[in-house]
Amino acid sequence: xxxxxxxxxxxxxxxxxxxxxxxxxxxxxxxxxxxxxxxxxxxxxxxxxxxxxxxxxxxxxxxxxxxxxxxxxxxxxxxxxxxxxxxxxxxxxxxxxxxxxxxxxxxxxxxxxxxxxxxxxxxxxxxxxxxxxxxxxxxxxxxxxxxxxxxxxxxxxxxxxxxxxxxxxxxxxxxxxxxxxxxxxxxxxxxxxxxxxxxxxxxxxxxxxxxxxxxxxxxxxxxxxxxxxxxxxxxxxxxxxxxxxxxxxxxxxxxxxxxxxxxxxxxxxxxxxxxxxxxxxxxxxxxxxxxxxxxxxxxxxxx
Numbered sequence: 001x002x003x004x005x006x007x008x009x010x011x012x013x014x015x016x017x018x019x020x021x022x023x024x025x026x027x028x029x030x031x032x033x034x035x036x037x038x039x040x041x042x043x044x045x046x047x048x049x050x051x052x053x054x055x056x057x058x059x060x061x062x063x064x065x066x067x068x069x070x071x072x073x074x075x076x077x078x079x080x081x082x083x084x085x086x087x088x089x090x091x092x093x094x095x096x097x098x099x100x101x102x103x104x105x106x107x108x109x110x111x112x113x114x115x116x117x118x119x120x121x122x123x124x125x126x127x128x129x130x131x132x133x134x135x136x137x138x139x140x141x142x143x144x145x146x147x148x149x150x151x152x153x154x155x156x157x158x159x160x161x162x163x164x165x166x167x168x169x170x171x172x173x174x175x176x177x178x179x180x181x182x183x184x185x186x187x188x189x190x191x192x193x194x195x196x197x198x199x200x201x202x203x204x205x206x207x208x209x210x211x212x213x214x215x216x217x218x219x220x221x222x223x224x225x226x227x228x229x230x231x232x233x234x235x236x237x238x239x240x241x242x243x244x245x246x247x248x249x250x251x252x253x254x255x256x257x258x259x260x261x262x263x264x265x266x267x268x269x270x271x272x273x274x275x276x277x278x279x280x281x282x283x284x285x286x287x288x289x290x291x292x293x294x295x296x297x298x299x300x301x302x303x
Contacts, residue, residue, distance in 0.1 A: 046096030046153060046172075050081060053175050061085045061179070067202045068213050069134045076213060077134040084195060087182045088145045091135060092175070093128040095121070098155035105164050124150045125167045139198055145186045151175055271297045 047065070054063045062084040068076040083090035103110030105125055112119045128148045136144050148167035152158075156171060168178050187195075204213065267276045274291040289295040 071134045072137045079131045086185045090147045092149045094151045096153045102159045
């Protein structure tokens with residue numbers, strides 16, 4: 001038997017000396033890393049596709065990608081893409097999701113369905129609205145002509161039941177076509193130049209500075225989520241507690257009413273001189289002694 005195990009160990013040792021063993025280990029590690037980093041890799045590839053697509057718009061359009069815009073609260077909001085032109089400003093929120101996409105303009109959360117797995121996402125139209133408001137505040141132009149575009153991966157299948165009014169929800173391959181449907185001039189050359197200069201200031205060429213701002217932004221988003229979650233839980237618990245108190249109060253009131261009804265005096269008991277009260281039994285209402293069970297006197301009522 002010991003020879004059998006020795007043979008196995010010898011085989012394993014010889015196998016580890018083979019280059020194929022290390023190739024398989026490397027492929028296994030790459031697979032694990034890919035599974036962990038898949039969302040980030042997919043996002044990076046998707047952003048590269050969008051940038052490549054926008055670059056084909058031409059010289060009339062200025063492209064700003066991955067821009068951190070001050071939100072007026074001491075922090076930043078991250079905007080995927082801003083396209084500046086004589087025909088308006090286009091703020092693009094990219095979603096590199098596949099599968100079926102369900103949602104409407106008024107829903108807080110949308111749903112992504114891949115086979116039987118469902119994932120929720122915050123309404124991207126609402127998300128992009130926040131980006132647009134921050135951009136208007138930064139440029140000091142509350143009446144700015146801004147077009148909201150939500151761009152999904154070409155792998156996504158839309159299952160929307162009604163059209164959208166405040167945003168264009170499209171796939172990547174439709175992006176340039178939708179932007180070029182706006183061809184009426186709304187900005188003068190001077191206005192365009194001022195906005196371009198302001199947005200150029202938001203470009204971060206220092207990678208270390210950009211990583212710092214990105215880290216602060218992500219921490220701010222996470223802290224807001226943590227703050228919102230307990231508030232919702234406390235509110236739900238408070239409502240449950242309030243409903244429970246109201247329920248107990250109602251029971252208490254009913255008991256008090258029943259007690260008052262049961263203690264209405266109907267004279268004195270002839271046996272012990274205690275008060276007679278109206279009671280309910282198996283055969284209906286009857287008059288009995290309030291000292292029950294010490295005194296079991298009952299007064300029969302004539303039918």
